[in-house]
Amino acid sequence: MLDWESTTQLPNNATPAPKPVNVEDKRVINGETDVNQLAPFKYPWAWEYFMNANKNHWTPLDINMAQDVHDYHHRLSSAEKHLYENVLAYLTTSDILAMRNIGLAVMEKMTAPELQIYQARQVYEESLHTWTYQHCIETLNLDQQEIYNRYRIVPQIHHKIQIANQRLNAAMSPSINLKNHDDLHEFIMSYLFFAAVFEGCWFYNGFSPIFALQRRGLMRGTGEQLQYILRDEAMHFSFGLKVVNQILDEENITLDPQAVMEMWHESEAAEMAYAKYILPQPILGYSSDYHSEQFRFIANRRARAINQPEPFPGAKNVSPWLDEQANMRKEKNFFESRVIEYQTGASLEW
Ligand SMILES: [Fe+2]
Numbered sequence: 001m002l003d004w005e006s007t008t009q010l011p012n013n014a015t016p017a018p019k020p021v022n023v024e025d026k027r028v029i030n031g032e033t034d035v036n037q038l039a040p041f042k043y044p045w046a047w048e049y050f051m052n053a054n055k056n057h058w059t060p061l062d063i064n065m066a067q068d069v070h071d072y073h074h075r076l077s078s079a080e081k082h083l084y085e086n087v088l089a090y091l092t093t094s095d096i097l098a099m100r101n102i103g104l105a106v107m108e109k110m111t112a113p114e115l116q117i118y119q120a121r122q123v124y125e126e127s128l129h130t131w132t133y134q135h136c137i138e139t140l141n142l143d144q145q146e147i148y149n150r151y152r153i154v155p156q157i158h159h160k161i162q163i164a165n166q167r168l169n170a171a172m173s174p175s176i177n178l179k180n181h182d183d184l185h186e187f188i189m190s191y192l193f194f195a196a197v198f199e200g201c202w203f204y205n206g207f208s209p210i211f212a213l214q215r216r217g218l219m220r221g222t223g224e225q226l227q228y229i230l231r232d233e234a235m236h237f238s239f240g241l242k243v244v245n246q247i248l249d250e251e252n253i254t255l256d257p258q259a260v261m262e263m264w265h266e267s268e269a270a271e272m273a274y275a276k277y278i279l280p281q282p283i284l285g286y287s288s289d290y291h292s293e294q295f296r297f298i299a300n301r302r303a304r305a306i307n308q309p310e311p312f313p314g315a316k317n318v319s320p321w322l323d324e325q326a327n328m329r330k331e332k333n334f335f336e337s338r339v340i341e342y343q344t345g346a347s348l349e350w
C-alpha cells in the first residue's frame with residue numbers, strides 16, 4: 001500500500017504529490033479532478049462513443065464521384081441544381097461552425113477527460129465533413145467564390161447561421177462562469193441547441209433533399225458521402241444530449257421550459273423558410289412541406305430525449321427512410337463505389 005501522504009526526499013521547493021483521483025469526484029463541468037488522468041471512468045459511455053466513432057472511418061476520396069460529375073452537368077434540372085448547390089452551401093458553413101463550437105467553446109469546459117476525448121474526435125470529424133463538401137465542390141468544378149459566399153447573400157441560409165452564431169456565441173464568451181446559475185443555464189441552452197437542433201435536426205434532416213436525389217439515382221456519390229457524415233452526426237447529437245442530461249443531473253438545474261419551447265419554434269420558422277427557398281416547387285418525391293414536417297417529427301424525438309414536452313405534437317414521420325440512411329452498412333453501399341465495411345459495430349441507438 002502506497003503512502004500517498006509521504007513526502008520523503010522531495011526537494012525543498014516541490015509540492016507533495018496530490019491524492020489519487022476518486023471517480024465519484026469527477027464531474028462533466030465544474031469538476032476539480034485531474035483532467036490529465038483518463039481512468040477510472042465515471043462516464044464509460046463516453047469512451048464507448050469514442051470506440052464506436054473510430055469504426056466509421058472514411059475519407060471523401062474513397063467514394064467514386066465520376067457519375068456525379070455527369071449527373072450534375074447532364075441530368076440535373078435547374079431546380080435540382082439550385083437544391084443541390086444551396087444544401088451544400090449551407091452544410092459547408094455549418095460544419096466549420098460545428099468544429100469551432102466543439103473545439104473552442106464546449107471541449108474546454110469539460111472536466112472529465114473521457115468526454116474531451118470523444119469531443120476531440122468530433123472536432124476531427126467536423127473538419128472531415130468540411131473536406132467532404134469541398135471535395136464535392138471541387139469535383140463538380142463549382143465556383144468556390146460563389147458557393148462559399150452564398151450563406152451571406154441568401155437570407156434564408158444566412159438566418160440559420162445567424163441563429164446558430166447567436167446561440168453558440170454565449171458559450172464562447174471568456175467571461176462565462178459556470179458556477180453562476182444564469183451563466184450555467186445559458187451554457188446548457190447553448191449546448192442543447194447545438195446537439196438537439198443544429199446537429200440533431202438541421203444536420204440530421206439537412207441531408208434529406210440530397211438523399212431524395214440519390215434515391216432517384218442522381219448524385220449518388222454525394223449521397224453516399226452524406227450517409228457517412230450522417231452516421232457521425234447521429235453519434236454527435238446523441239452524445240451531446242447525454243452530456244446535457246448528465247449536467248442537468250449533476251448540477252441540479254432544470255431547464256426553463258419556455259426558453260426550450262422558444263428555441264424549437266425559432267428553429268422551425270428558420271427551417272421552413274430555408275425549405276421554401278431550396279424547394280420553391282416540389283421536386284419528384286420531395287417538397288418543402290415534406291422537409292418541414294420531418295423537421296418537426298425529429299424535433300419531437302430530440303425533445304423526448306431530454307425529458308421535455310414535444311414541441312410539435314402529432315408531427316408525422318414522412319421520411320422513414322432517413323433512419324435507414326443513418327444505419328448504413330456494407331449492403332447499403334449498393335452503388336459503384338468501393339465496397340468496404342467501415343462500420344462494424346452494432347446499430348446506433350438515439
Ligand atoms: Fe459535421
Ligand SMILES: [Fe+2]
Nearest residue numbers: 098199233236
Ligand atoms: Fe457534428
